[in-house]
Each structure stands twice: as C-alpha cells, then as structure tokens.
C-alpha cells in the first residue's frame with residue numbers, strides 16, 4: 001500500500017493534546033509575528049497568542065522587542081488590539097514599561113507602592129526571543145532552542161527573498177473556523193481537494209499537479225498556473241508597473257511549521273495565512289495579501305490597491321469559505337469516529353506536517369493510532 005495513516009481523530013478535539021501542543025509545538029517553535037514594515041514607527045505594535053503566552057512585539061524608538069503582553073500589577077492586557085500605535089502602557093492603572101520589559105512608570109509609587117529599583121526589576125515583563133528573516137519577524141517563547149536560520153533551514157533564504165519582494169500590503173483580516181488548528185492547516189497542504197472543493201475557483205486558476213520539497217515540517221508545493229491567470233497577471237503587471245519575482249512564477253506555496261502558509265501567484269501577489277488555535281475545535285485564520293514591489297520603486301496608489309482588493313478579496317474569500325466548509329464537516333465527525341483516516345502520496349505535505357508534530361508532542365503525549 002502507498003497510503004499512510006493520518007492522525008487519530010482524538011488528537012483533533014482532545015484537551016490534553018492541545019495543552020501539550022501549546023507548550024511543545026507553539027512555545028518551542030519560531031512563530032510568525034508579522035512584517036517589519038507593519039511596525040516601523042515608534043509605538044507601533046503587533047499582538048499574538050503563542051501557546052499559552054500572550055505576546056506583544058513593540059517598537060520602542062526603532063528598537064523592536066517581544067514581551068509578555070500582561071501587566072505585572074494586576075494582570076491586565078497591555079495592548080488589547082491586534083495591531084496599533086500606542087506606548088506600552090497598561091490601560092487599567094497606567095503602569096508603563098521599557099523595551100527590555102523593565103517597569104518605567106508606576107503612578108503614586110512613592111506614596112502607595114514604595115517600589116525601589118530592585119523591586120521594579122522583579123516586576124519586569126518577560127522578554128522573548130525575536131528574530132527576523134528579511135522583512136519577516138518571528139518570536140520564540142521558549143528560552144532555549146535552535147536559531148531562526150537553523151529552524152527554517154533552506155526556507156530561510158526563500159522567506160528572506162520573498163519577504164523583501166512582496167512589500168506592498170493590500171489587505172488583512174481574520175476568519176473564525178470551527179475546526180482544530182491542525183485540520184485548518186491541512187486544507188492548504190494538498191491540491192488533491194481542488195477538483196472536489198474548488199471546482200469554480202481554484203480549479204480554473206491552477207493545474208491539479210504539484211511538485212513537493214520539504215525540510216522537517218516545512219514544505220513547498222509548486223503548482224503550475226492555468227494560462228488564463230498568467231495572461232491576466234502579465235497585463236496587470238504592465239498596467240500597474242509591477243515587477244515579477246525572478247524565482248517564482250507559478251502558484252508557489254510554502255508551509256512553515258507549525259502554522260504559517262504563503263501562496264505566491266505568478267510572482268506578483270502573496271497571500272499569507274496563519275492558523276491560531278482558539279480552543280480544541282476552534283481556530284482563527286489571520287490572512288494578509290501583499291503585492292510585488294513596483295518597477296519604479298514608487299508606492300502603489302490607493303486607487304490601484306482598491307482595485308486589486310476588490311478583485312482578490314472576493315476570490316480569496318470564496319476559496320477560504322470553500323475550505324472552511326469541508327474542514328468543519330470533517331471536524332464535526334471526529335468525535336464520533338474511532339479510526340484514523342489515510343493519506344495518499346498526493347497528500348505527502350500533510351505527512352511531513354504530522355511527522356514534525358509527532359516529533360514535538362510524542363515525548364509528552366501518548367499517541368493514539
């Protein structure tokens with residue numbers, strides 16, 4: 001038999017599994033935060049949940065720092081939005097913090113708290129490892145572990161190149177899926193589902209073939225585009241004065257373990273998603289669309305961005321909704337089924353994803369088969 005076994009259904013709804021994943025997968029991996037250009041100004045910030053840890057990545061006068069997003073006073077969230085521009089100041093009683101997490105301001109300290117420098121130091125926020133690859137930022141909550149370039153292996157150079165190419169943000173947003181985060185990731189790891197799930201959308205856009213490469217749980221799936229979208233993009237590039245990636249010109253898809261997916265269309269548009277667990281059977285999909293840089297280095301006008309947005313928002317939304325429906329249908333059955341599904345050769349990227357996952361959780365979780 002060529003096919004291999006998938007994960008046991010229990011690992012898609014079991015609370016203990018998620019608990020182990022939070023510390024052994026998410027907190028030990030380098031997790032994608034965002035692009036440097038999204039927090040280039042003083043006080044810009046991005047927040048995200050990494051395992052059990054709320055994290056804020058904040059710009060302090062040009063210096064970027066990843067800190068625990070929980071106030072040391074009475075545990076309020078320091079930054080409550082997903083992105084924004086605001087000093088690192090607690091909204092509850094206005095305690096403020098410096099780039100290394102040290103307390104910088106405590107209202108009424110002298111009369112009501114009496115915190116000296118040592119006491120303030122003890123109340124510093126935990127700081128996490130932050131590293132960049134090109135224009136992309138990654139955080140690791142666990143103190144010890146491989147460097148980002150070791151973690152990414154050959155994907156370091158790929159991400160460095162594409163993140164420096166796709167510099168123009170067009171749109172971003174979130175979706176809520178009623179699925180385990182792994183099931184959500186699995187929807188983007190094969191094109192076997194395209195004929196069944198996306199007959200009117202993705203099937204008209206790319207051919208049902210894929211060439212796969214991998215390093216640990218990180219994988220590539222290169223799929224040739226149909227002729228029509230290639231023609232459309234050639235015209236769009238000319239009209240919008242966009243460059244084309246010199247390395248990627250088909251539908252080039254990358255998955256960076258544990259939860260980052262990046263699709264490039266004809267070397268012109270980047271569609272990026274992360275899948276955050278929000279419970280055993282809930283996840284949040286965060287997406288971004290970014291365009292290739294312009295030939296003349298100029299900024300794309302808002303009118304052009306609006307046109308691209310109008311064109312792709314609908315397409316992106318429809319495809320993601322088609323994926324959500326099938327994933328939620330699988331999820332709904334997990335609890336009533338006691339045997340694992342199987343994966344064909346055409347689904348080998350999912351096997352690499354599972355291998356990396358098993359490697360991380362196995363010492364801490366009895367695996368069902």
Ligand code: FES
Nearest residue numbers: 071073074090093
């Ligand atoms: S909880 Fe943050 S200042 Fe009180």
Ligand SMILES: [Fe+2]
Nearest residue numbers: 187188197323
């Ligand atoms: Fe899909």
